[in-house]
Every structure is written in structure tokens, then in C-alpha cells.
Amino acid sequence: MQGYANIAFAGGRDTIINTVSTIFGYLGEHPEALAAIRENPKTVITATEELIRFASPVTHLGRMCPVNTDVHGTEVKAGNLVSLNWAAVNFDESVFENPEEVNIERKPNPHIAFGNGAHNCLGAPHARLPVRTLLTKLSEMASSVTVIEAEGKIEKEGSYERANAYHTLTVKLEAN
Numbered sequence: 001m002q003g004y005a006n007i008a009f010a011g012g013r014d015t016i017i018n019t020v021s022t023i024f025g026y027l028g029e030h031p032e033a034l035a036a037i038r039e040n041p042k043t044v045i046t047a048t049e050e051l052i053r054f055a056s057p058v059t060h061l062g063r064m065c066p067v068n069t070d071v072h073g074t075e076v077k078a079g080n081l082v083s084l085n086w087a088a089v090n091f092d093e094s095v096f097e098n099p100e101e102v103n104i105e106r107k108p109n110p111h112i113a114f115g116n117g118a119h120n121c122l123g124a125p126h127a128r129l130p131v132r133t134l135l136t137k138l139s140e141m142a143s144s145v146t147v148i149e150a151e152g153k154i155e156k157e158g159s160y161e162r163a164n165a166y167h168t169l170t171v172k173l174e175a176n
């Protein structure tokens, strides 16, 4: 139970921090996105999914393989780890048109930023709500978001590097 409480708190902390900061950074560089949400508030639903896809704050998680198997031609022995790379899937150009671009009206948006299957994120509805609220309130209350200072966070793995949110981000909001 303690382990589960831990994952509920830890799982809901950096994920949201990294998603929210990615959104502020994005809106700072793309004022048109905030204006589009202001003009058409219903876009908040698709914008939320798209910005969570774009942020993909959980890059990957490991799973222990229970049996000897073959994953797309790579032999994996029982007890070895396999990486489920949610972020890579969310930028798959065979699924998402122009995956590196944010399209706040993207639909369908079959991203798996919250994982997939039996262990799909338990907090997904709880995560969507503050993001929708943030976008709604920002579009209503702020005319612009300006990035004052940003230090991006780069994840370095053996075979790839990935920008994932910020170490620090300072923004200025102009009231509407």
C-alpha cells in the first residue's frame, strides 16, 4: 500500500510539472495557439491531448520480461528489461502527421503519453483536468505569455537524447 501511495504521489508530480512547463514554453513561442483557444474555447479538449502528446513527460518505463521472447527481431531473455518508450511512439510519423508540430485541433490523437493496457495511468483524468483548466484560464485571463528565461532539460540515454521540459523556466503573463 505504501508503494502504491508512493507511485500515486510521485506519478502525479513531475509529470504535471513537466507538462505544465512545456505548455508555458510552447505558448511563449506560439502566441497564435493561445489566441486560437481564446477564439474557440472548445479547442481546449483537443489542445490538451495534443500538448500532453507533445510534452510526453514520461519518456519510457521498463518492464521485466517474464519469458524468453523476441521483440521485433531482438531476442529478450526472461528476467531482462524491455523499455516501453511512450515518447517515441507519440512522435511516430506513420501515426501522427508532422509529429514534431503541435496541432491543437489534432483529431484523432491516439497518443499513449499515459501508457497503454493494464497499467494505463491511474491519474489520467486527474491530469487532464488541470491542463484543461490551465488552458481555459490562460486564454481568458492572459493576452500573452513571454518566456523570460529558460533552461531546457535534456535526457541522455545510451542511444538517444531527448528534450523534456525545463530545469528552470521564467515566464511573464500579460493580463487580458
Ligand code: HEM
Pocket (backbone or CB within 6 Å): 007, 008, 009, 011, 012, 013, 015, 016, 019, 052, 056, 057, 058, 061, 086, 112, 113, 114, 115, 116, 117, 118, 119, 120, 121, 122, 123, 124, 126, 127
Ligand atoms: C500528464 C500527466 C501524466 C502522465 C503523462 C502520466 C503518465 C503515466 C504513464 C506513462 C504511466 C505508466 C503506464 C504503464 O506502465 O503502462 C503512468 C502510471 C501511473 N500514473 Fe500517471 N501520468 C500523469 C499524471 C498522473 C497523476 C496526476 C497521477 C496521480 C495523481 C498519476 C498516477 C499514476 C499511477 C498510480 C500509475 C500506475 C498505474 C499502474 O501501474 O496500474 N499519474 N502514468
